[in-house]
Amino acid sequence: xxxxxxxxxxxxxxxxxxxxxxxxxxxxxxxxxxxxxxxxxxxxxxxxxxxxxxxxxxxxxxxxxxxxxxxxxxxxxxxxxxxxxxxxxxxxxxxxxxxxxxxxxxxxxxxxxxxxxxxxxxxxxxxxxxxxxxxxxxxxxxxxxxxxxxxxxxxxxxxxxxxxxxxxxxxxxxxxxxxxxxxxxxxxxxxxxxxxxxxxxxxxxxxxxxxxxxxxxxxxxxxxxxxxxxxxxxxxxxxxxxxxxxxxxxxxxxxxxxxxxxxxxxxxxxxxxxxxxxxxxxxxxxxxxxxxxxxxxxxxxxxxxxxxxxxxxxxxxxxxxxxxxxxxxxxxxx
Amino acid sequence: xxxxxxxxxxxxxxxxxxxxxxxxxxxxxxxxxxxxxxxxxxxxxxxxxxxxxxxxxxxxxxxxxxxxxxxxxxxxxxxxxxxxxxxxxxxxxxxxxxxxxxxxxxxxxxxxxxxxxxxxxxxxxxxxxxxxxxxxxxxxxxxxxxxxxxxxxxxxxxxxxxxxxxxxxxxxxxxxxxxxxxxxxxxxxxxxxxxxxxxxxxxxxxxxxxxxxxxxxxxxxxxxxxxxxxxxxxxxxxxxxxxxxxxxxxxxxxxxxxxxxxxxxxxxxxxxxxxxxxxxxxxxxxxxxxxxxxxxxxxxxxxxxxxxxxxxxxxxxxxxxxxxxxxxxxxxxxxxxxxxxxxxxxxxxxxxxxxxxxxxxxxxxxxxxxxxxxxxxxxxxxxxx
Numbered sequence: 001x002x003x004x005x006x007x008x009x010x011x012x013x014x015x016x017x018x019x020x021x022x023x024x025x026x027x028x029x030x031x032x033x034x035x036x037x038x039x040x041x042x043x044x045x046x047x048x049x050x051x052x053x054x055x056x057x058x059x060x061x062x063x064x065x066x067x068x069x070x071x072x073x074x075x076x077x078x079x080x081x082x083x084x085x086x087x088x089x090x091x092x093x094x095x096x097x098x099x100x101x102x103x104x105x106x107x108x109x110x111x112x113x114x115x116x117x118x119x120x121x122x123x124x125x126x127x128x129x130x131x132x133x134x135x136x137x138x139x140x141x142x143x144x145x146x147x148x149x150x151x152x153x154x155x156x157x158x159x160x161x162x163x164x165x166x167x168x169x170x171x172x173x174x175x176x177x178x179x180x181x182x183x184x185x186x187x188x189x190x191x192x193x194x195x196x197x198x199x200x201x202x203x204x205x206x207x208x209x210x211x212x213x214x215x216x217x218x219x220x221x222x223x224x225x226x227x228x229x230x231x232x233x234x235x236x237x238x239x240x241x242x243x244x245x246x247x248x249x250x251x252x253x254x255x256x257x258x259x260x261x262x263x264x265x266x267x268x269x270x271x272x273x274x275x276x277x278x279x280x281x282x283x284x285x286x287x288x289x290x291x292x293x294x295x296x297x298x299x300x301x302x303x304x305x306x307x308x309x310x311x312x313x314x315x316x317x318x319x320x321x322x323x324x325x326x327x328x329x330x331x332x333x334x
Numbered sequence: 335x336x337x338x339x340x341x342x343x344x345x346x347x348x349x350x351x352x353x354x355x356x357x358x359x360x361x362x363x364x365x366x367x368x369x370x371x372x373x374x375x376x377x378x379x380x381x382x383x384x385x386x387x388x389x390x391x392x393x394x395x396x397x398x399x400x401x402x403x404x405x406x407x408x409x410x411x412x413x414x415x416x417x418x419x420x421x422x423x424x425x426x427x428x429x430x431x432x433x434x435x436x437x438x439x440x441x442x443x444x445x446x447x448x449x450x451x452x453x454x455x456x457x458x459x460x461x462x463x464x465x466x467x468x469x470x471x472x473x474x475x476x477x478x479x480x481x482x483x484x485x486x487x488x489x490x491x492x493x494x495x496x497x498x499x500x501x502x503x504x505x506x507x508x509x510x511x512x513x514x515x516x517x518x519x520x521x522x523x524x525x526x527x528x529x530x531x532x533x534x535x536x537x538x539x540x541x542x543x544x545x546x547x548x549x550x551x552x553x554x555x556x557x558x559x560x561x562x563x564x565x566x567x568x569x570x571x572x573x574x575x576x577x578x579x580x581x582x583x584x585x586x587x588x589x590x591x592x593x594x595x596x597x598x599x600x601x602x603x604x605x606x607x608x609x610x611x612x613x614x615x616x617x618x619x620x621x622x623x624x625x626x627x628x629x630x631x632x633x634x635x636x637x638x639x640x641x642x643x644x645x646x647x648x649x650x651x652x653x654x655x656x657x658x659x660x661x662x663x664x665x666x667x668x669x670x671x672x673x674x675x676x677x678x679x680x681x682x683x684x685x686x687x688x689x690x691x692x693x694x695x696x697x698x699x700x701x702x703x704x705x706x707x708x709x710x711x712x713x714x715x716x717x718x719x
Contacts, residue, residue: 031430035422132508134517140510141442141465142417144450158454245450248417248443286419287426290411 009194012273013186020179024172033171034157035287040178041240043279044185046263047272048232051189053261054270055198056225057205058108059116062123063260066096066230068252070237072130072137075145075247080136085148089238093231100230104223111208120254127252142248145241157243174243181239185232186272192228201225266307268314277316364407365400365668367392367658368433370423370448371462372440375415376565379594380440383636383648384462385410388437390639391655401659402666409433413444420444421451428455434668435661437654439463440647442510449476458661458674460654462647464589465514469697477677477697479653479687483511483562484518485702486588489609490560491519491526493707493718497583499557503532503550505543505571507563511589512538515562531556538567544574551580558582564589569598576602583607588705592645596713607718609705611646611687618717624684632686649686656685 005011020040027033045067052058073092077083083091107118130137137143147156155177159170168176192198200221203211212218241247250256259282267278289299311318369388372381392408400406409431413420420439427433428451435458439445442465449468452459452475459476461468466482494502502523506516516535523530532553534546550559559582561571568590575584584606586595591610596603612619612629619626632652636644657680664679665672680699683690688704708715 029430031426031428034425034429038422134513139513140508141467141514142446144446156454244418244421244447246417246421246447248447250417250443287422290423 010190013183013190016186016273017183020182024175030171033175035283037175037178037243039280039283040182041236041243042283043276044182045233045236046260046275046279047185047189048229049260050264050270050272050275051192052225052229053264055193055205056201056222058222058226060119061116061257061261062119063233064252064256065123065126066100066233067237068126068130068249069096069099070234071241071247071251074238075143075241076136078146079144085242086150089235092238093234096234097227097231100227101223104226108219108222108226123254123257127249127254130249130252140249142246144246145244147245148242189272197221197224262304266304266314268316271316274314274316278314364405365662366407366409366431366433368427368431368436369408369410369438370413370420370427370444371410371438372415372444373412377415377441380647383645384440384651386640387636387648387651388655390636391652395659401662415441417443417447421447424448424451428457435658435673437651437658442468442514449473452476456670458670458677460658462650462654464511466518472695472697475674479650479657481688481700481704482698483515484522485700486609486705487515487519487522488702489705489707490585491522491528492702493607494528494558495526500527501529501531501555501557503553503556503559504530505534505536505546505550505559505561507538507567508535509538509563512563515587519560519562536567538565540567541570542574543571544578547571547574547578547580551578556582558585560585562587566598569595572599572606573602593643596710603710605710607707607709610708611649612706613644613646613649613686614708614715615706615717624689628684629686653685653687657683657690
């Protein structure tokens, strides 16, 4: 029974579900919920990015651009034009998918540094457009966003809701909604990984030439996964815009793309649990380090460096391998 | 005898207990002033003097016995000029630290990112950022101390009109400050009967603006040139302007009203005008100007304490803190609704930046006249009136 669970491909999803629903037991105040909700949003984004970076081995230094388009599309459509938020989110995802497909086809022919440069340029162009189209986007000072609502039911982190007769404050409601969305995002990603598409991606990661020789349409699969990860980013961008209530072009910036990539690399490439851990670490560190401001950047850099040197595969895979190794050893002795 | 001494002992004990209880009750409840500022990062020239001012005056107020007999406690975070972290720190101040009032937000982006949280939580918030969007439309819980960029534009155009200029060339940065300033200038130009005949922009990281300035020079009928921007951009524009030997009168915005701009631009700044806080020229203020003693006291205290020259931006923080203290004193408690109401009721508070007259539809309380027009003469600021 236990053995079967250990070998089940979705076992970590159960663990994740237990963790996300147990966390409210230790959270003391609404600020913790606020952070946890943001972590869930960003974690779902990097789970999508991980499909591209971790599994297909293609780098994107412009992913914040897609996150930004999703956020700004939702913001402008709902706040300026009064669209229903869900519709805005879906249309935004479709638009981002299309943009990613159009730019993805040519640039994914590039490899290594050239691909990094091309995705970097895409991200920069999006950020510049958002910055300069002040009439629509509010320019560098940002713009306010209406709260999320569905059929007249509004989700605000300051509201009060009743759920099966239990009173649930808005910040808890937001967290629970986001926890469910994160689980869905992870299950979807795991299904993609286990599908023929996922196997094709891993073959591309291993060797693109070999993959092509055995008949994998590498160009098609690469642009497909690029589109999927861009849609992940777009949907999470839309959700973040509604959650935060105010967005600035910083969320589409190059810096933010780097933060996303760092989460993937730090947590552990090709491991959904790993990248979620990366998101948790990178989102919480600035809050912990707020106490000693002058050294924040230095400590942050030191942690990144130490991780890269001592855990080149990232936190999670290193930790898992360590535990596995211990288990095997003790098993061998017994 | 023994009985009497016992009685006395009990009495003394009781008295000590009561006083110590009272004292500890007071000491246990400081008034929490929350703040998030851009102390490091690209906007550090705003956040650094603001934080120094807050720290210094909180200390000073505490030495003088605090507010309502309670000590002040400053809880401060550095948002590095990033709006998302400003929002997170504002959330932390409201929900985790449970402060009584927030004085902070160095940039407009940081301020506006915190506004939805502040409004929904019902937290009095005094912003230290410039753009007019912060208080227009009026937001119930949000106040601000600096004059808005619209007032700066009004003041500059007023001075231009006074000197008989009708057609101007505008050059602005595409950063938040410059973009907003450009928008406000275009919006108020018509009111003053001034036509903007050339409208050029530059990116904040550009290192040469000769092309844009040449365009303005080649435009027919330009009477004067205005540059709206802050950071290093305006200093480069000023140098290019001098290098091109453009003879038209030149104006800058209040975004460069600091001594460091004079150092950067050097001799090229000679003769340019800008609207600024009286803080730059405390000595030249006429006797009888109500702001003179306030401005002089702040400048002396700041320069003695930190051994660095005072900046306009620190003045915003001084006014923010003093307005907060005054509102809490008037309210007699830290009840948020009462403090908010008292902030709205502030009339005739004489600050470093100007004289504040708040109201239900004015959460800034300043007029364009609070800006003084300064001219650079002999490498220093000179008051023009």
